[in-house]
Amino acid sequence: METQNDIRQRVLTSTHITDFQRRVYLELLNVPRGEAITYGELARRIGCRSAQAVGQALRRNPFAPEVPCHRVIAADGSLCGFCGQREGDMIEKKQKMLEEEGFHQ
């Protein structure tokens, strides 16, 4: 099975992504299981004030769903998107995954 360390190495060795994206994905791997983070908070952690930039990076996430992009939620608690989909069955799965990890608002 792939450990988080494997994923991290894959992120670090990827040349086709930008520095900014690397920071986003690595910080995301730092989010512990059962905990969620908002786009704005994640942006703040990597030294960026634009939550939209983070959202864009996640939307184009080449590591989904290996990188736990389901732990990223909007400030109001909505799910916004998952695996490049802003709506659809994937969103429901995202909700389910979060609940399975023991996350609740």
Added chain:
DNA sequence: TGAATAATGGCCT
């Protein structure tokens, strides 16, 4: 409450 809008920054064309 909810709709509209400005702020904001990285990235794609």
Added chain:
DNA sequence: AGGCCATTATTCA
């Protein structure tokens, strides 16, 4: 250079 984006805070009715 211009515009898009899986945001967010603010403003107004």
